[in-house]
Every structure is written in C-alpha cells, then in structure tokens.
Amino acid sequence: MYVVLGGGIGGLSVVHYLQKSSFKNVKLIEASSRVGGWIKTTKTPEGFVFEQGPRTVRPKGVAGENTLALIEDLGLVNKVMPIQYNHPAAQNRLIYVNKALHTLPFNNIRSLLVTQTPFTKPLICALFQDLKTPKKLVKDESIYDFVERRLGKEIAEYAVNPLICGVCAGDAKEISVKFLLKSLFEAEQTYGSIVKGMLMSIFKRKPSSIFQTKCELFKRAEKERWSVWSLDGGLELLPETLRISIKNQQADVLLSCPCTELVFQNGKAVVKVSEKIFECDHVISSLPAKQLALLLTKQHPELGKELSSIPTVSVVVVNLQFKGRLLKENAFGLLVPSSEKLPILGIVFDTCCFPKGDNTVLTVMMGGRWFDQFFGNDPSPDKLLSTAVQYVHSILHISGDPQAHEVSLLRNCIPQYVLGHYERIERIKAYVNEHNLPLSLVGASYDGVGINDVILSARTAVKNLIKIFNDGEVI
Numbered sequence: 265m266y267v268v269l270g271g272g273i274g275g276l277s278v279v280h281y282l283q284k285s286s287f288k289n290v291k292l293i294e295a296s297s298r299v300g301g302w303i304k305t306t307k308t309p310e311g312f313v314f315e316q317g318p319r320t321v322r323p324k325g326v327a328g329e330n331t332l333a334l335i336e337d338l339g340l341v342n343k344v345m346p347i348q349y350n351h352p353a354a355q356n357r358l359i360y361v362n363k364a365l366h367t368l369p370f371n372n373i374r375s376l377l378v379t380q381t382p383f384t385k386p387l388i389c390a391l392f393q394d395l396k397t398p399k400k401l402v403k404d405e406s407i408y409d410f411v412e413r414r415l416g417k418e419i420a421e422y423a424v425n426p427l428i429c430g431v432c433a434g435d436a437k438e439i440s441v442k443f444l445l446k447s448l449f450e451a452e453q454t455y456g457s458i459v460k461g462m463l464m465s466i467f468k469r470k471p472s473s474i475f476q477t478k479c480e481l482f483k484r485a486e487k488e489r490w491s492v493w494s495l496d497g498g499l500e501l502l503p504e505t506l507r508i509s510i511k512n513q514q515a516d517v518l519l520s521c522p523c524t525e526l527v528f529q530n531g532k533a534v535v536k537v538s539e540k541i542f543e544c545d546h547v548i549s550s551l552p553a554k555q556l557a558l559l560l561t562k563q564h565p566e567l568g569k570e571l572s573s574i575p576t577v578s579v580v581v582v583n584l585q586f587k588g589r590l591l592k593e594n595a596f597g598l599l600v601p602s603s604e605k606l607p608i609l610g611i612v613f614d615t616c617c618f619p620k621g622d623n624t625v626l627t628v629m630m631g632g633r634w635f636d637q638f639f640g641n642d643p644s645p646d647k648l649l650s651t652a653v654q655y656v657h658s659i660l661h662i663s664g665d666p667q668a669h670e671v672s673l674l675r676n677c678i679p680q681y682v683l684g685h686y687e688r689i690e691r692i693k694a695y696v697n698e699h700n701l702p703l704s705l706v707g708a709s710y711d712g713v714g715i716n717d718v719i720l721s722a723r724t725a726v727k728n729l730i731k732i733f734n735d736g737e738v739i
C-alpha cells in the first residue's frame with residue numbers, strides 16, 4: 265500500500281500519476297474537509313469568481329507542458345481560458361512607487377531604449393553595467409544583492425523587489441538567487457555575466473518536450489502564444505476534477521483525517537491518523553515541510569529540524585467586486601515594492617484578465633513577509649477589509665464600497681526559499697536516502713513555489729518510485 269499525505273494539488277497529482285502507472289492500493293490522507301489546499305475558488309451569488317489562492321498558471325517550459333498534459337488527461341481542455349502575449353494583461357505590469365503608478369518597461373525591445381519613470385536611465389544601461397561588472401564567485405546570494413551588483417540599484421528596487429512580493433510574498437533581500445533565479449545565477453558563475461549567459465543559452469539545445477509526442481494543448485499554447493491560463497469557473501476545478509478522477513479509479517480518499525505521527529520501521533512506514541494506524545510500503549508527503557516535521561521529529565530529530573527551518577509567510581487575500589468599469593489602466597495588476605512600507609503587496613485586476621460585464625473585480629494581496637509588522641497577531645476581518653478598500657481608493661481612485669467581498673487570512677501559506685535553501689533541500693534528500701526511509705517529498709516547500717512546479721514534483725516522485733519498486737508503467 266502507498267500512502268499520500270495531503271490533498272492539495274501536490275498530493276492529488278501524486279495519486280493521479282500512481283494510478284496512471286498502475287500502482288494499486290493508494291490511500292490519500294487529508295486533514296481538512298476538502299481537497300485543493302491553497303487552491304480555493306468561491307463564487308458570489310451574482311456569479312463573480314473570487315480566487316482565494318492561485319489564479320493563473322504559466323504554460324512555458326517542461327513544468328508548464330506537464331500541467332497542460334494533466335489538463336488534457338482530465339478532459340478539462342474546453343475549460344481552459346488563455347491570456348495571449350499581446351493582451352494588455354500580459355503586456356502591462358504596474359508598480360506603485362512615490363505615490364504614483366508606473367508601467368514596468370519590460371514588454372518590448374523599444375522600451376529598453378527609453379527612460380521610463382521611476383527609472384532614471386534606459387534599461388539598456390543596466391545590460392551594459394552587467395557586461396562591465398566582473399564575475400564574483402559566490403555560493404549563494406540574495407536576489408536583491410545579486411541584481412543590485414550586476415544590473416544596478418534601480419532594477420533591484422523597482423523590478424526585482426516587487427516581483428518577489430508578487431511571486432512569494434517575500435523579501436528580495438532574503439530570497440536565494442541560486443534557487444529562484446537559477447539560470448541567472450549560473451549565467452554569471454559560468455560565463456561571467458547575465459547577458460553572456462543568456463546569449464549562450466540561445467545556442468544550447470533545449471528539450472522540446474518531455475513527452476515522446478508533444479502534448480496537443482502545449483502545441484496550441486505555443487502556437488497561440490499564451491502568456492498564462494486559468495480555468496472557466498476558477499482554478500479549484502482542477503483539484504476537484506482530480507478528486508473525482510482518482511476516486512473513480514478506486515483511490516481511498518480520507519478527508520478530515522489529520523495525520524498525527526509518521527514512524528519508519530523495518531523498511532515500512534507506519535502512519536497514524538486519529539485512532540487508526542496504517543502500515544504501508546511507501547509514504548509520499550505533500551505536506552508543507554513544517555507540518556511534516558511535526559510528524560517525524562520524535563524519531564528523526566535532525567530531519568525534523570531541517571524541515572522546520574524552511575520559513576513560511578502569511579498572506580491576506582481580499583476579493584472585491586465593484587459596479588462599473590472603474591479601472592483607468594489595462595494591466596494584470598500592480599505590485600508595491602517593500603521600500604514603500606505599505607501593508608499591501610499588490611492588487612490583481614481580475615476583470616482586465618477576464619472581463620465580467622459592467623463590473624470591476626480586484627484581488628488585494630497583503631502582508632506576506634511583513635504580515636506581523638502591519639497586522640499583528642490576530643487582525644479582525646473588518647480591519648483587513650477596510651485596509652484593502654482604503655488602498656483601492658487611494659491608489660486606483662476607485663471610490664465607494666464594494667458590492668461583494670471575501671476576506672481570507674492564509675496563515676503560513678507560502679514557503680520562503682531563503683539563502684541556503686538549495687543546500688538545505690540537498691541535505692534533506694541525502695538524509696532520507698542515507699537512512700533508507702520509504703519517504704518521498706513533494707510540494708511547494710521543496711522544489712518551486714508555483715502550481716507547475718508542484719505537479720512536476722509529483723510526477724518526478726512517482727517516476728522515482730517506478731525505479732525503486734521496479735514496477736509500474738512509465739509515465
């Protein structure tokens with residue numbers, strides 16, 4: 265028997281791939297009363313879609329193709345809503361600096377040559393600075409320091425700082441460049457500069473597909489030049505469809521069943537869930553690392569310590585719907601650099617991506633690395649709502665109250681890949697191997713923060729199991 269811990273997109277994908285490769289007797293154990301983890305969509309009575317977690321997925325690269333293949337497998341192709349490269353939501357990203365909105369100048373070659381506020385020089389100057397700056401051999405560095413050193417302070421402050429707020433609600437001065445922007449880090453370490461490394465990568469052969477035949481939906485995404493995609497009715501359709509699919513194929517899905525202890529003995533794993541105990545051949549954990557640490561730290565304190573050292577941040581998501589088309593800018597949304605010292609990380613313009621009649625739907629993200637500083641221990645939903653509405657008023661000049669809203673406080677929802685994360689993950693994997701633990705690790709804590717990374721980590725874990733057990737069909 266194989267036990268999968270956690271029914272977020274990671275755990276559900278593991279079960280899907282296990283079934284696809286003909287592993288039988290799979291049990292999924294989920295603490296809450298629903299599957300999906302952070303992927304959660306609600307609909308207002310008037311039919312407005314409020315995403316409380318992720319909202320869009322990128323179609324690019326190996327991980328992007330893998331997710332699109334999953335979408336095909338699940339029969340969800342007709343539900344996919346792409347945003348193409350030439351759409352304003354793909355072209356325009358705004359930052360809020362010095363009490364004004366500015367468009368980030370990264371959307372075309374021409375924008376490299378002109379000076380756009382808040383930058384004081386054209387971006388091309390940053391590229392020359394990179395070419396002139398000597399290589400510095402480092403084991404790891406913060407993304408902020410790396411970019412400031414190679415491309416200048418303005419790019420670090422106005423582009424990278426808000427980007428990291430948007431990607432992981434974190435502080436660019438703490439996040440590892442080696443982990444999150446590995447290709448840029450390696451470009452300097454190998455070729456001496458980001459620009460040279462990027463030029464060299466053009467000549468390197470990239471795998472065109474991870475599958476023997478390219479997935480049809482991925483081909484369509486390439487042909488139609490998708491920037492990102494979502495699902496009609498909201499992204500929660502993906503975990504919900506996975507739940508139905510794995511149940512139809514006889515997976516045992518236990519909801520409202522938190523795992524309380526995990527013990528390894530005689531090459532097997534013993535999983536404790538309330539009063540029940542399951543012995544199994546292998547456990548695949550898709551739990552956040554801190555949660556997994558709690559389960560095994562008694563037997564494996566060293567591993568528990570490493571797992572619990574992966575920090576997380578909490579994010580407040582406030583969905584708002586206003587009557588009328590109130591946005592002056594057509595863009596994906598805006599991000600706020602942490603140097604502005606505001607409680608908000610950014611605002612997504614949902615109805616610019618997917619219009620909904622004569623209405624404006626926005627999602628305000630707040631807190632992240634600075635949650636405690638701005639909101640303390642236990643902020644009330646009213647305070648969170650009023651803070652979000654206040655900044656919608658002051659930044660976007662949208663007055664009046666929203667017609668519908670939803671406030672969600674997502675505690676410890678985003679892992680932070682801080683300096684040394686890469687080495688920590690190597691140590692964790694080495695520990696599991698050296699102690700022959702029948703345990704695989706999947707999910708956002710380890711190999712990447714996005715949905716694509718998590719689904720790919722699930723597929724990789726199952727591929728490795730096929731090798732270990734010399735069983736199952738190749739996926």
Ligand SMILES: Cc1cc2nc3c(=O)[nH]c(=O)nc-3n(C[C@H](O)[C@H](O)[C@H](O)COP(=O)(O)OP(=O)(O)OC[C@H]3O[C@@H](n4cnc5c(N)ncnc54)[C@H](O)[C@@H]3O)c2cc1C
Pocket residue numbers: 269270271272273274275293294295296299300301302303316317318319320321322521522523524550551552555579581674677678706707708709712713714715716718
């Ligand atoms: C606000 C926000 C916005 C995001 N936006 C995007 C986006 O636009 N695009 C994108 O690609 N990604 C985005 N992400 C990231 C993406 O949502 C996550 O990477 C992904 O959902 C993580 O999935 P997971 O399965 O690893 O973990 P989780 O979703 O955390 O699932 C873990 C599951 O384990 C369960 N669990 C915990 N403890 C136990 C226990 N003891 N026993 C049993 N079960 C347990 C939990 O209840 C949960 O269901 C966003 C994340 C957040 C929070």
